Amino acid sequence: MTDDDRVFKALADPTRRFLLDRLFARDGRTLTELESELEMTRFGVMKHLRVLEDAGLVVARRSGREKLHFLNPVPIRLIHDRWIDKYTERRVSALADLKTQVEESA
Amino acid sequence: MTTMTEMQTTQVYQLFIKATPEAIWEAITKPEFTAKYFHGSLVESTFVPGEPYHGYSPDRSQLWVDGEVLESDPPRKLQHTWRSLYDEETAAEPHSRVTWEIEPQGGGFAKLTVVHDQLDQSPKTAASVSGAGWMIVLSGLKTLLETGEPLEG
Numbered sequence: 001m002t003d004d005d006r007v008f009k010a011l012a013d014p015t016r017r018f019l020l021d022r023l024f025a026r027d028g029r030t031l032t033e034l035e036s037e038l039e040m041t042r043f044g045v046m047k048h049l050r051v052l053e054d055a056g057l058v059v060a061r062r063s064g065r066e067k068l069h070f071l072n073p074v075p076i077r078l079i080h081d082r083w084i085d086k087y088t089e090r091r092v093s094a095l096a097d098l099k100t101q102v103e104e105s106a
Numbered sequence: 107m108t109t110m111t112e113m114q115t116t117q118v119y120q121l122f123i124k125a126t127p128e129a130i131w132e133a134i135t136k137p138e139f140t141a142k143y144f145h146g147s148l149v150e151s152t153f154v155p156g157e158p159y160h161g162y163s164p165d166r167s168q169l170w171v172d173g174e175v176l177e178s179d180p181p182r183k184l185q186h187t188w189r190s191l192y193d194e195e196t197a198a199e200p201h202s203r204v205t206w207e208i209e210p211q212g213g214g215f216a217k218l219t220v221v222h223d224q225l226d227q228s229p230k231t232a233a234s235v236s237g238a239g240w241m242i243v244l245s246g247l248k249t250l251l252e253t254g255e256p257l258e259g
Contacts, residue, residue: 027114027118078245
């Protein structure tokens, strides 16, 4: 499996996307904190975090006695860079901003 | 993007690069390399703990980044403080800290982890380096080391 395959596989699951969303909102969380937001066993959350770590989307780092989980956005950026160059990016982000504005005011 | 989230006081970025730890070390410590991916800046330092870590504009007329080397263990770990001087608001904030960790992997790859932390008192700096900030630099570093060419654009 290539690195990209791992990233797409990791993202192809709503629980794992939810975990990334939680880390995006606030980074550097323990397993216990993440577990408290999901109707799932600790073992289940650990399995999902493992898949995210294997894909490089989550990086776990020790801080004293705690193991903290961080969202690593680089793999997604590298996928972005593969198909979107600097000139296309302006148009894409203008459209993305328009979508956000229209949906927020709706 | 940053307005939606709480301020991240520790930011972690990790990537795999098909290069030796020595090549990565060279790319992050020599100005002729940093000029090609670090927003054109020239990083200059003796990399001796206690000595300055400086990032100059491409023509050397301005100091963009100032800091101090905290730890230097080539080609494994580099840690230095960081203050962005290219913007008045970030220049007024206290120093934060950047740690580069390089770990050899199989198949000619090395894992590079960049941790930018101690940003608690530096929200403007945190916002300016998050999102595309570090990622453009790291993506450019990877491209440079793997292809010998700077990232397009």
